[in-house]
Each structure stands twice: as C-alpha cells, then as structure tokens.
Amino acid sequence: MGIFxxxxxxxxxxxxxxxxxxxxxxxxxxxxxxxxxxxSRVRLYEADGAVFIEGADEKSxxxxxxxxxxxxxxxxxxxxxxxxxxxLMRAAxxxxxxxxxxxxxxxxxxxxxxxxxxxxxRIKGIIDRLCTVFGEDxxxxxxxxxxxxxxxxxxxxxxxxxxxxxxxxxxxxxxxxVSSGEIDLEALKAxxxxxxRQTLMKIKGVGPKVADCALLYGLGHIEAFPKDVWxxxxxxxxxxxxxxQCALDFAGIAQQYIFYYIRGL
DNA sequence: AGCCAGGGTCTGC
DNA sequence: GCAGACCATGGC
Numbered sequence: 531m532g533i534f535x536x537x538x539x540x541x542x543x544x545x546x547x548x549x550x551x552x553x554x555x556x557x558x559x560x561x562x563x564x565x566x567x568x569x570s571r572v573r574l575y576e577a578d579g580a581v582f583i584e585g586a587d588e589k590s591x592x593x594x595x596x597x598x599x600x601x602x603x604x605x606x607x608x609x610x611x612x613x614x615x616x617x618l619m620r621a622a623x624x625x626x627x628x629x630x631x632x633x634x635x636x637x638x639x640x641x642x643x644x645x646x647x648x649x650x651x652r653i654k655g656i657i658d659r660l661c662t663v664f665g666e667d668x669x670x671x672x673x674x675x676x677x678x679x680x681x682x683x684x685x686x687x688x689x690x691x692x693x694x695x696x697x698x699x700x701x702x703x704x705x706x707x708v709s710s711g712e713i714d715l716e717a718l719k720a721x722x723x724x725x726x727r728q729t730l731m732k733i734k735g736v737g738p739k740v741a742d743c744a745l746l747y748g749l750g751h752i753e754a755f756p757k758d759v760w761x762x763x764x765x766x767x768x769x770x771x772x773x774x775q776c777a778l779d780f781a782g783i784a785q786q787y788i789f790y791y792i793r794g795l
Numbered sequence: 796a797g798c799c800a801g802g803g804t805c806t807g808c
Numbered sequence: 809g810c811a812g813a814c815c816a817t818g819g820c
Contacts, residue, residue: 550801642801649800652818695816700803737803758801789801 532575532582533591540605541581542627543574549628549790551747553641553654554661554675566661567598568634571672600629608783614776617768618784621791628786631747635715636708637675638748639730642740643700659692660701681705700735707733715749723751746782755781764792 543563547555555565562575572585572595586595596602605626612622633641644660645653657675664680665673682705689698707713713733718726723745730741738757745754755773757765765773768788777784 645800646802647800647815648802648817649819651820652800655818693817695818696803696814697816735803739802743801756801759799760801 532573532584533586533588535574535581535583535591535595535599536601538576538579538581538627540609540626541599541629543576543581545625545627545790546599546629546631547574549625549786550650550793551786552631552633553650553657566668566672566674568594569666569668569674571668571670598632600632603629605629605783608780611776611780612774612784612787615769615774618774618777618788621768621787622784624794625787625790628783628790630752630783630786632750633748634675635718635744635748636678639704639708639715639733639736639740639744640675640678640681640701642743642747643704643733643735644694644697645743646697646700646735646737646740648697656692656694656697660689660694663691678705678708682709697735700733703734704736718745719749719751723754726751727754742782746785752780752782753778755785758789760789760792761785764788768792 544557547563547565548557555563558564560575562573564571564573570585570590572583574581574583583591583595609622609626612618641653641657644656661673661675664676668674681701684702686699686702689701692698694701708715713729718729726745726749727738727741730736730744731738742754742756745751746756765771773781774784
C-alpha cells in the first residue's frame with residue numbers, strides 16, 4: 531500500500547512525468563508511474579483525489595519526495611498570473627497538472643547534454659543504456675543513474691555501446707569537471723542564474739539551452755528559461771516573437787506549460 | 796528516403 | 809558578432 535504524498539490539485543503524474551523534463555519515468559499497465567531516483571525505485575499512482583507513493587519510507591516522503599515534486603510551491607497562484615496573457619492562460623490550463631521536478635543536479639545536467647539535437651524517445655533509450663551499463667545495481671534489475679565520478683574514469687570510446695553519438699565526449703567532459711570539483715553543482719544553487727549559467731557553459735557541449743535546463747530542472751532556478759526549437763516556434767507563432775512578460779519571474783514554469791501545450795496541438 | 800530532434804562547436808567572414 | 813557546415817543516431 532502506498533503512502534499519501536499530496537492531494538492532486540495542480541498535480542498530474544502523467545503531465546509531470548511525461549512532459550519532457552525527466553526521462554526515467556514510465557507508466558505501467560495499471561496507470562501507475564514507476565521511476566528510479568537516487569538509489570530508490572518507486573511507484574506513484576493517483577487515487578481518491580490524491581497521489582500515493584510506494585517504495586519510499588515515511589521520512590523520505592516528507593523530505594526528499596516533497597522537495598522532488600516541488601510541493602511547497604503554489605502552482606494555482608502561478609496559473610492565475612498566466613491569465614494576463616490569453617494564449618499563455620490556455621497553455622497553463624492545458625498543462626495545469628505539471629510541476630517542475632527538482633532532480634538531482636548531475637542527472638539533470640547529464641540528461642540534457644544527451645538531449646541536444648535529439649528526440650525524446652531516443653534520449654530515453656540512451657539514458658536507459660547509460661544507467662544499465664554504468665549505474666549501480668539497486669536490485670530487481672534496476673540501476674541508478676551513474677555518478678559523475680564513475681563516468682569521469684571513462685573515455686568517450688567506452689560509451690560506444692550507449693550510442694550517444696557525438697555527445698559521448700561531452701558527457702565525459704562534464705563528468706570530469708564535476709567530479710574533480712572544478713564545477714560544484716551544489717554551489718550553483720545559491721548563485722544567481724546568470725553566474726551559474728556561465729559556469730555550466732564552460733563544459734564542452736553545454737550551451738545556453740542545456741545550461742538553462744540544468745538550472746531549471748536540477749538547480750532550482752525557476753526563472754531559467756530553456757529555449758529549444760519548440761519554444762522558439764511557440765514564441766514566434768503564438769506570442770508574436772515576444773515571450774509573455776507576465777511570466778518572467780517564473781519563466782521556467784511558464785515555458786513548461788508552453789512546451790507541453792504546443793507539442794500537444 | 797528524407798526530414799527532424801528539448802543544440803553546440805568550429806570555421807570563415 | 810553572426811551565418812553556415814557539421815556532428816551521430818534513429819524516430820517518424
């Protein structure tokens with residue numbers, strides 16, 4: 531039996547876990563969502579107007595998982611702010627169950643290095659193989675996301691079975707800079723987004739878009755605003771070339787509504 | 796078959 | 809500073 535996590539107001543597992551911000555969650559045949567975070571494999575489901583979690587103890591639910599799902603933030607209030615722009619309001623209502631996950635910084639950074647010039651199904655495949663080959667066996671045939679320390683010991687050729695293509699050398703460069711301490715991801719949480727972005731962009735293969743994804747999904751900077759091809763398209767075709775100004779202080783969250791909305795059109 | 800994908804680097808102007 | 813070729817791979 532699962533442990534109560536939260537009421538599912540402004541929280542849809544399907545929207546949150548399959549909106550392109552994380553790549554290791556999968557819906558099972560019963561409509562529950564299974565994923566591996568850290569060294570835990572958990573299963574989440576919605577029932578009776580609430581979200582429940584299996585595979586986690588009471589203490590981790592109240593701390594880690596509460597933070598992971600960003601449960602202290604009032605998404606309803608943000609959606610109301612979106613109403614200042616009629617198109618953004620439509621997008622926010624369409625994706626009103628999305629929450630921005632607070633993922634592990636290294637996993638977020640590495641995942642979005644892999645994401646560049648790539649499509650979501652293949653991103654998931656590459657990450658699956660990366661975890662299976664280089665992650666830690668956490669039992670049951672499941673594997674954790676490999677640490678930067680582990681990957682830093684490899685050469686790009688060692689990733690050939692992962693089929694990450696030209697991104698392999700970028701993964702290794704990122705792993706080495708993080709594991710050596712040259713880039714302290716935890717410290718970037720407390721810095722302003724622009725400073726942190728510049729640091730992240732010292733990594734080969736990390737430009738503004740990947741850096742913003744790491745900032746938003748791994749480092750808690752909700753004002754970071756990844757501009758991928760879909761968002762550029764939406765900004766031009768839906769907003770006349772200018773991102774809605776009413777959402778600037780939570781642009782990352784608004785961006786996720788727009789990304790989900792335009793891909794669903 | 797060919798275009799595209801949650802882009803970035805490198806080169807040449 | 810900015811455009812254009814190029815990068816690996818596979819989904820559609």
